[in-house]
Amino acid sequence: MFNAFSHSVRGASHEKRDLVCQDASSCRPGDRYAVAVVADGHGSKKHFRSNFGSQFAVEATLETIDRFYEDADSFEQEFPKNHKMVIKNIEKQIISVWNEKVKAHLEANPVTVAEKKVFSDKEFADISPESYYGTTLVAAVAGKGYTFGIQIGDGSLVAIFEDGRAVEPMNYDESAPANVTSSMCNANASGYFNSFYVEGRKLIALFASTDGLYTTFANEHDFQDYHVILASKLDDIETFKQIAVKNITKRSRFGTEDDISLSCVFDEEMVKANIDLLKETIESNKKKAAERKSELLSKKNIKAAMQDD
Amino acid sequence: MSKKNNDAAEKEITTAAQADLDDDLLDFDDDDPLSATSVSKKSLVIFFLIDTSGSMRGKKIGELNTVMEELIPEIRRVGEADTDVKVAVLTFSTDVTWMYSEPISIEDFEWSRLRADGVTSMGEAFKELSSRMSRNSYLNSPSLSFAPVIFLMTDGYPSDDYKAGLEALQANSWYKFGLKAALGIGSEANDDMLAEFTGTKDTVVHAYSGGQLAQMIKVVAVTASQIGSKSMTLSDETNEELGAEDVFAAKQKLLGQQIQEFINNQDEADTVSFDTGW
Numbered sequence: 001m002f003n004a005f006s007h008s009v010r011g012a013s014h015e016k017r018d019l020v021c022q023d024a025s026s027c028r029p030g031d032r033y034a035v036a037v038v039a040d041g042h043g044s045k046k047h048f049r050s051n052f053g054s055q056f057a058v059e060a061t062l063e064t065i066d067r068f069y070e071d072a073d074s075f076e077q078e079f080p081k082n083h084k085m086v087i088k089n090i091e092k093q094i095i096s097v098w099n100e101k102v103k104a105h106l107e108a109n110p111v112t113v114a115e116k117k118v119f120s121d122k123e124f125a126d127i128s129p130e131s132y133y134g135t136t137l138v139a140a141v142a143g144k145g146y147t148f149g150i151q152i153g154d155g156s157l158v159a160i161f162e163d164g165r166a167v168e169p170m171n172y173d174e175s176a177p178a179n180v181t182s183s184m185c186n187a188n189a190s191g192y193f194n195s196f197y198v199e200g201r202k203l204i205a206l207f208a209s210t211d212g213l214y215t216t217f218a219n220e221h222d223f224q225d226y227h228v229i230l231a232s233k234l235d236d237i238e239t240f241k242q243i244a245v246k247n248i249t250k251r252s253r254f255g256t257e258d259d260i261s262l263s264c265v266f267d268e269e270m271v272k273a274n275i276d277l278l279k280e281t282i283e284s285n286k287k288k289a290a291e292r293k294s295e296l297l298s299k300k301n302i303k304a305a306m307q308d309d
Numbered sequence: 310m311s312k313k314n315n316d317a318a319e320k321e322i323t324t325a326a327q328a329d330l331d332d333d334l335l336d337f338d339d340d341d342p343l344s345a346t347s348v349s350k351k352s353l354v355i356f357f358l359i360d361t362s363g364s365m366r367g368k369k370i371g372e373l374n375t376v377m378e379e380l381i382p383e384i385r386r387v388g389e390a391d392t393d394v395k396v397a398v399l400t401f402s403t404d405v406t407w408m409y410s411e412p413i414s415i416e417d418f419e420w421s422r423l424r425a426d427g428v429t430s431m432g433e434a435f436k437e438l439s440s441r442m443s444r445n446s447y448l449n450s451p452s453l454s455f456a457p458v459i460f461l462m463t464d465g466y467p468s469d470d471y472k473a474g475l476e477a478l479q480a481n482s483w484y485k486f487g488l489k490a491a492l493g494i495g496s497e498a499n500d501d502m503l504a505e506f507t508g509t510k511d512t513v514v515h516a517y518s519g520g521q522l523a524q525m526i527k528v529v530a531v532t533a534s535q536i537g538s539k540s541m542t543l544s545d546e547t548n549e550e551l552g553a554e555d556v557f558a559a560k561q562k563l564l565g566q567q568i569q570e571f572i573n574n575q576d577e578a579d580t581v582s583f584d585t586g587w
Contacts, residue, residue: 218349304405
């Protein structure tokens with residue numbers, strides 16, 4: 001049985017400026033597959049409806065994955081054989097559903113005078129309607145025998161497989177500048193997705209988060225270690241919820257003050273069977289972190305020519 | 310949607326609905342197992358580029374060492390509010406040398422006293438800085454939120470082709486959007502060349518004595534750190550959003566104004582003879 005979790009917190013900076021949370025997140029637990037999804041509305045001036053855009057992105061993802069699983073037996077059989085093509089189709093479908101939702105929302109809720117008055121006529125004419133709703137999207141899917149994820153724009157995916165180590169499985173395609181400019185609202189947005197697919201490894205947990213979480217860490221190691229600690233708490237979901245919600249609230253309050261969304265899918269049996277391994281990994285990570293810091297502070301006066309470029 | 314997952318969806322643990330947080334949720338003082346990976350505030354890197362060539366030998370380098378040791382606690386106070394400040398020190402003489410192998414949190418930073426010797430490889434220092442100012446190198450912290458502060462201190466003219474190094478630096482986006490200041494030490498330092506580095510004369514200052522050196526380093530470093538770590542996404546006057554270039558221009562202008570204001574007040578209060586200081 002796959003279980004799942006999701007939560008979004010409004011950033012402290014948004015609270016101060018009385019802005020709504022631009023993030024959205026959701027999840028779908030299940031026996032055969034589970035989905036965790038987060039989206040981060042851009043929130044800047046021309047993306048003035050991005051809180052709706054992120055919600056639509058989350059909904060579009062859950063609906064699309066469900067649709068692909070309508071004939072679950074067939075999907076599970078065919079998907080591993082053609083995973084690249086199927087993932088591309090999922091991405092295209094998500095963009096299509098999102099655009100439909102945006103269109104429907106805009107028709108039901110035309111741009112108001114208040115929304116428009118902050119732009120000159122020319123400025124407003126230059127903004128595409130999809131841009132009003134601009135958002136990122138990160139989705140994690142756990143299935144029987146495979147794990148995959150898709151992403152457009154910034155955000156993170158962290159997986160923990162049977163060895164108990166946290167890995168970031170996404171290989172960013174340099175030609176698709178995912179972490180710089182891409183968005184659900186880009187023209188030809190489906191071309192900007194990055195994805196990963198892993199087969200034959202037993203998944204413990206797969207986390208998706210918006211960049212509001214990542215930016216509260218001093219370094220990449222801490223970010224990965226954090227997910228191992230999270231995974232070690234998944235054996236008691238009620239406690240996990242309390243710990244995770246409290247911590248991302250704290251991170252938003254005392255970190256970069258951005259909205260934060262965290263979502264995950266996990267295999268309940270794998271979590272229970274590997275609790276000791278996860279705890280050992282946490283202890284090992286702590287030791288390594290202390291060693292790294294000690295080594296950093298002890299290395300002084302490094303000639304530039306001696307460093308690796 | 311498949312039936313099984315439909316059923317499962319009913320058991321969904323939580324949705325993204327923004328629930329009001331209970332008061333006890335905000336009590337962060339109790340045990341948090343996730344605190345092993347601490348929360349990093351918005352972070353800023355200050356790069357000090359320091360001339361340690363032979364002409365700096367004696368009183369200049371001695372004074373500089375003392376000032377920098379005193380400066381660290383002052384910068385620490387800048388960061389106390391809402392910024393994690395990291396420091397990277399690149400010295401240049403015949404060789405180009407980093408004090409630490411990567412930017413160090415101001416909380417952990419300890420000044421390593423510098424010695425002066427050799428020629429002035431400033432161009433090489435610019436090239437080295439440019440190669441390190443990258444998301445794949447010294448600016449790789451996830452919490453990095455601000456363009457860096459870059460503070461150059463020198464007492465003379467470069468002995469290598471500094472223009473080639475400066476060209477490499479000028480092509481680096483972090484340099485373009487970074488807050489730049491320069492301090493000329495003694496009468497040999499060339500303000501025009503320093504202004505080429507900063508892009509404006511307003512953030513070039515001069516120190517002709519040990520006392521001035523201490524004041525200038527502290528004022529420039531602390532002011533630049535304060536301005537560098539200021540969030541400027543909205544313009545106060547218009548409530549319009551500022552782009553990266555606007556933020557850079559506004560910060561560099563503010564730094565120039567504050568430095569010039571200090572210098573003007575300083576001139577009135579304490580005029581120091583050019584030649585008596587060293």
